[in-house]
Amino acid sequence: MKQEAALPEPWLRGTLGEIPAVGRAVLHALELAEEDLQKWCGGLTDDELNARPGDLPPVAFHLRHVSRSIDRLLTYAEGGELTGDQITALKSELDSGARSSETFAELLAGLERGAARVRALSQQDLNTPRIVGKKRLPTSLAGLLVHVADHTQRHVGQAVTTAKIVMSSRK
Numbered sequence: 580m581k582q583e584a585a586l587p588e589p590w591l592r593g594t595l596g597e598i599p600a601v602g603r604a605v606l607h608a609l610e611l612a613e614e615d616l617q618k619w620c621g622g623l624t625d626d627e628l629n630a631r632p633g634d635l636p637p638v639a640f641h642l643r644h645v646s647r648s649i650d651r652l653l654t655y656a657e658g659g660e661l662t663g664d665q666i667t668a669l670k671s672e673l674d675s676g677a678r679s680s681e682t683f684a685e686l687l688a689g690l691e692r693g694a695a696r697v698r699a700l701s702q703q704d705l706n707t708p709r710i711v712g713k714k715r716l717p718t719s720l721a722g723l724l725v726h727v728a729d730h731t732q733r734h735v736g737q738a739v740t741t742a743k744i745v746m747s748s749r750k
Contacts, residue, residue, distance in 0.1 A: 589614070599702040601724050606694055608728035612645060612735045613690050619739040621683065623746075628679050632744045639677035641738035645731055646689025647672060652730065653696045655711050656723040697724065 586592065589610040595603045620628070620638050628639045647668050651661055661669075705721035718726075 598698065601705055601721055602697050602700065602702050605697050605724050605728045608732055609649075609690050609694050609697070612731050613687065615735050615739055616642065616645070616686065617683075620742045623679060623742060625677070625679050627742075627745045628677050628682060629675055630741075630745045632741065632748070635741050635744070636673065636737070637675075637677070638738050638741050638745065639682050640673050641734045641741070642682050642686045643668075643672045643677070645734050645738075646686045646693075648730055648734070649689055649693040649727055652723055652727045653693060653700075655709055655718075656700060656720055656727070657696070658709065693727070697727070700724070 588607070590604065590607040595606055598606060620642065623638060628642075629637045631637050647665070651665055651669070654661060654665065700720065702720075702724075705719060705724070707720040709718050709720055709723055710716065711718055711723070
């Protein structure tokens, strides 16, 4: 049986050429996140999604955190401050009892909304000052956009690693 050739990572596919470079890189990172999380975590059972091997945060945490942190970071990128609902969602990311179908639905919707928000941001002046958090730490639109990509990929890696550990204990 002949195996299909794997597609190169999104950033190597020559797509999104109409998007300025920084936004394009973020969008490619979000595409890669979806592909990797579907591939490595999509087949986990609810119990596996909530497992904490070696007391690591569960895969469910990382899936929630990816979606919700994108929302929070883009709120700052848009010049806003977090809402009460965003703070409540942040505090519930480690809650147990996640269901795979609901967690993946939230993840996929969050990635889609995040991509739309990145596309809507004006990237004409990436040096536009922005502030982050209660301490109102200084950054820029570019800093936030780059962090969306970096932070997302960091948690994707942690989710994939944890999923592999969980799957290694399957009988």
